[in-house]
Amino acid sequence: MSQRPRAIDQDLRARAKRVIPNGMYGHEATHLLPDNYPQFFSRAKGAHLWDADGNRYIDYMAAYGPNLFGYGCPEIDEAATLQLAKGDTLTGPSEIMVELAELFVGMISHAEWAIFCKNGTDATSMAIMIARAHRGKRKILCARGAYHGAAAWCNPFRVGTLPEDRAHIVYYDYNDPESLQAAAKIHAGDIAGVFATPFQHEAFLDQHMPTFEYAKAAQELSSHEDALLIVDDIRAGFRLSRDCSWSDLGVDPDLSTWGKAIANGYPISALLGSDVAREAASRVFVTGSFWFSAVPMAAAIATLKRIKETDYLEHTVTMGTRLRAGLDTQARQFGFGLRQTGPSQMPQILFEDDPDFRLGYAWVSACIEHGVYFSPYHNMFLTAAHRSDDIEETLLATEKAFQMLRKGAKSLGPVPQLQILKAMVG
Numbered sequence: 001m002s003q004r005p006r007a008i009d010q011d012l013r014a015r016a017k018r019v020i021p022n023g024m025y026g027h028e029a030t031h032l033l034p035d036n037y038p039q040f041f042s043r044a045k046g047a048h049l050w051d052a053d054g055n056r057y058i059d060y061m062a063a064y065g066p067n068l069f070g071y072g073c074p075e076i077d078e079a080a081t082l083q084l085a086k087g088d089t090l091t092g093p094s095e096i097m098v099e100l101a102e103l104f105v106g107m108i109s110h111a112e113w114a115i116f117c118k119n120g121t122d123a124t125s126m127a128i129m130i131a132r133a134h135r136g137k138r139k140i141l142c143a144r145g146a147y148h149g150a151a152a153w154c155n156p157f158r159v160g161t162l163p164e165d166r167a168h169i170v171y172y173d174y175n176d177p178e179s180l181q182a183a184a185k186i187h188a189g190d191i192a193g194v195f196a197t198p199f200q201h202e203a204f205l206d207q208h209m210p211t212f213e214y215a216k217a218a219q220e221l222s223s224h225e226d227a228l229l230i231v232d233d234i235r236a237g238f239r240l241s242r243d244c245s246w247s248d249l250g251v252d253p254d255l256s257t258w259g260k261a262i263a264n265g266y267p268i269s270a271l272l273g274s275d276v277a278r279e280a281a282s283r284v285f286v287t288g289s290f291w292f293s294a295v296p297m298a299a300a301i302a303t304l305k306r307i308k309e310t311d312y313l314e315h316t317v318t319m320g321t322r323l324r325a326g327l328d329t330q331a332r333q334f335g336f337g338l339r340q341t342g343p344s345q346m347p348q349i350l351f352e353d354d355p356d357f358r359l360g361y362a363w364v365s366a367c368i369e370h371g372v373y374f375s376p377y378h379n380m381f382l383t384a385a386h387r388s389d390d391i392e393e394t395l396l397a398t399e400k401a402f403q404m405l406r407k408g409a410k411s412l413g414p415v416p417q418l419q420i421l422k423a424m425v426g
């Protein structure tokens, strides 16, 4: 169905195929997306993205989370540029590392200390080390299917990993205190940590908010076992709250992991901890060549200040709510049912009666032709840079996509991309 120019993207893909395994890797590879999704982009500003062929999109993926205040946010970029003129990756950390730790710890109620790293997986893997160092125990309880990164202990696929890599990872069902308690009972006395994402936000599934009973059970169990409760706020951090996401529920973890949005796209992540975990955190050896780089720290300081001082959060909720209401009305008009789940500022949009995702794939593929970048399987993100005009323009595009879907729904076949996923899950 491709109508927009794609020649440059096609050429880059052909070149990439020769020098990058499989042409691209990881979550930004387009292998699981409809054929007309661009793989390569040339620039971005605010809530807009331009692909390598110059096609413009209103972007609802926000770089899979890092974009919170808009691509190229002037105040954040200026802070980074000023720091770059002074120095970035040096023989020792910059003085602003202390300022960043003070600022961050001051914003998160459970936190008394911070360690900075690069990616979310650094933070979650370090959380495990600290949880194990805390009392010398082994087992880590994780919700089945929850994403905590791409390291061998948590990679969603098995290729290249060993059963031994996750020998001490124990799975329970999210939002199910009984399943959590049953898992804990089997390993009582050997539980080092309990992981939980702030809400259930897995690909291809509806999103679910945590029940208070579940969050409380995770906290009580951790404290009973002298284990550390870890909230993985890497994706949802600062999108639900200006504090740790579970603090609004009255459940303060011992550790929380952060990444994605904390520097508006500059490469930095963090592990925050309470006093209980300080001693173990002081004993583990954790580091990386770029973990002390000052430019992302300057960007993080500027981002955290904007988080404290602006109404960005309320704005993303308003924009997300408007988008959700508009899509619901359109879907009804065209005779489709949408399942829009999770917080409106982090929406997951799936279709009713669409067990093999063919309706969803055809609809987002039509949206892309009309300049709106949605995901058919991953939760999305509103940003402080989405304006009312963007939502209106989006709804014009989605209306055309619903029209197209109504005409063609009956002739749609299975989604070939999902065969790739089946093969990967193996």
Ligand code: PMP
Pocket (backbone or CB within 6 Å): 118, 119, 120, 121, 122, 124, 147, 148, 149, 150, 197, 232, 233, 234, 235, 236, 259, 260
């Ligand atoms: N935890 C969660 C909840 C995530 O969403 C992600 C990234 N999608 C990670 C951990 C891993 O972060 P990174 O990709 O930066 O290693």
